[in-house]
Amino acid sequence: MSDTQKNLPISDKAVESVTRSEELAYELKIAEVMTASPRTIQACETMHEVMVTFRTSHISGAPVLDQDNLVGVVSMEDLIRAMANSDLDAAVRNYMTARIYTVKGSDPVIEALKQFVNTHVGRLPVVDENGKLIGILTKGDITRGLLKALQHDYAHEELIRYRASHLFEDIVSDRTSLILRYNIAKGDFTHGGSASSNIKRALLRLGASPQIARRCGIAIYEAEMNLIIHTTNGGVIRVEIEPHQISIDIYDDGPGIKDINLAMQPGYSTASEEIRELGFGAGMGLVNIARCVDQMKLESVWGKGTRLKIKIFLQKNETVGERYAGNKEKS
Amino acid sequence: MNLADIIKSLDLTVLTTPQDFDQIEPSGGYASDLLSCVMSGAPHRGIWVTLQAHNNIIAVAALLDLSAVIITEGAEPDPATVEKANDEGITLLSTPLSTYAVVGRLWEMGLHLAA
Numbered sequence: 246m247s248d249t250q251k252n253l254p255i256s257d258k259a260v261e262s263v264t265r266s267e268e269l270a271y272e273l274k275i276a277e278v279m280t281a282s283p284r285t286i287q288a289c290e291t292m293h294e295v296m297v298t299f300r301t302s303h304i305s306g307a308p309v310l311d312q313d314n315l316v317g318v319v320s321m322e323d324l325i326r327a328m329a330n331s332d333l334d335a336a337v338r339n340y341m342t343a344r345i346y347t348v349k350g351s352d353p354v355i356e357a358l359k360q361f362v363n364t365h366v367g368r369l370p371v372v373d374e375n376g377k378l379i380g381i382l383t384k385g386d387i388t389r390g391l392l393k394a395l396q397h398d399y400a401h402e403e404l405i406r407y408r409a410s411h412l413f414e415d416i417v418s419d420r421t422s423l424i425l426r427y428n429i430a431k432g433d434f435t436h437g438g439s440a441s442s443n444i445k446r447a448l449l450r451l452g453a454s455p456q457i458a459r460r461c462g463i464a465i466y467e468a469e470m471n472l473i474i475h476t477t478n479g480g481v482i483r484v485e486i487e488p489h490q491i492s493i494d495i496y497d498d499g500p501g502i503k504d505i506n507l508a509m510q511p512g513y514s515t516a517s518e519e520i521r522e523l524g525f526g527a528g529m530g531l532v533n534i535a536r537c538v539d540q541m542k543l544e545s546v547w548g549k550g551t552r553l554k555i556k557i558f559l560q561k562n563e564t565v566g567e568r569y570a571g572n573k574e575k576s
Numbered sequence: 577m578n579l580a581d582i583i584k585s586l587d588l589t590v591l592t593t594p595q596d597f598d599q600i601e602p603s604g605g606y607a608s609d610l611l612s613c614v615m616s617g618a619p620h621r622g623i624w625v626t627l628q629a630h631n632n633i634i635a636v637a638a639l640l641d642l643s644a645v646i647i648t649e650g651a652e653p654d655p656a657t658v659e660k661a662n663d664e665g666i667t668l669l670s671t672p673l674s675t676y677a678v679v680g681r682l683w684e685m686g687l688h689l690a691a
Binding site (some may be wrong): 401434435439440441442445456459462463466467470523524525526527528529530532533536 | 609610611612613615616620626628630631632633634635636638639640641663
């Protein structure tokens with residue numbers, strides 16, 4: 246975490262985990278966070294026995310049973326009252342809290358949180374569908390359960406990121422690269438943008454900066470939509486990721502571009518009226534690509550097909566960033 | 577100004593799963609119905625005002641990390657588009673107002689161009 250992030254009152258990450266912990270309160274079941282098979286006390290035992298049990302088991306409260314039936318909860322507070330009255334020989338039933346609130350193990354944690362707020366009790370016995378005691382729940386159990394679940398989520402994403410970002414370090418070769426291929430179908434507007442979204446996500450996982458991922462995303466999106474809109478049979482996007490550069494190859498088998506210089510002009514488009522109604526065909530696609538990449542080469546033969554090769558450099562001093570670059574290599 | 581203020585002030589309908597809108601601070605805004613113009617002009621974490629409601633707006637919004645898309649003139653995205661927006665964490669808002677009216681209101685509220 247950088248220093249600037251540390252100084253922010255609430256970071257994006259913190260906001261994310263607040264919402265996630267709220268979500269978890271609905272997702273996690275009480276049975277997953279409770280203390281299962283808790284130490285129990287029989288109603289006929291004495292308060293002195295409770296004191297010994299609390300001390301030896303290191304607990305501060307326990308459910309009270311009469312045979313197998315849940316009849317109350319006894320806590321440290323009840324024990325203190327008995328001690329203050331010098332009444333440790335009294336039966337537990339005289340000091341326990343008899344009016345008991347319970348929660349079901351199959352209910353989400355949020356139900357228990359509501360009970361804690363409404364009843365102000367410190368612990369809730371957890372019962373099964375038949376009302377039989379299966380555990381005990383404190384607020385501490387909930388906090389621990391939520392933290393554990395959050396950590397699990399976090400560890401999972403961290404692991405994916407870690408594995409991806411170490412790909413290039415872990416594999417030893419003279420030149421390592423990762424190649425991603427996407428087949429883009431002609432007219433498939435339903436999936437328009439999914440290849441570029443997937444590539445952007447892959448780059449972020451590999452540890453690319455958000456700016457680089459965004460520039461690649463925009464350039465590839467435009468190329469992807471060009472394949473969907475303008476080709477005869479669709480085409481292929483091939484992305485080669487290396488530690489120092491990203492090379493993207495987009496090719497199709499027709500119909501090709503009649504006049505490349507004209508196609509490169511902002512606002513020039515051959516898109517049909519239907520396509521324009523969808524918001525495409527602004528004549529800015531190739532211009533946008535040129536703006537986002539460090540190198541661009543467009544080749545096309547009318548009747549044969551088109552091949553667009555673009556490169557984004559990952560070393561800071563080589564890359565131009567997102568801007569209109571005037572002298573791009575064209576042919 | 578956060579997204580919750582904007583939703584309240586313009587009486588926008590939230591089409592996607594509500595998020596913590598008071599934690600989202602749009603950086604600026606952009607209005608166009610041409611996707612490539614949005615690609616080149618919309619600011620990072622900005623708001624996009626458009627009357628396009630088909631599913632390709634989601635990919636654009638996701639690639640640009642936009643804060644929200646306001647769909648104008650009462651145009652309605654289909655359920656698959658809303659679902660895709662939820663998957664990508666994109667907020668879709670709708671209004672019967674025109675794009676012109678929405679932009680005017682946002683500008684009055686102080687949402688100008690991104691710095």
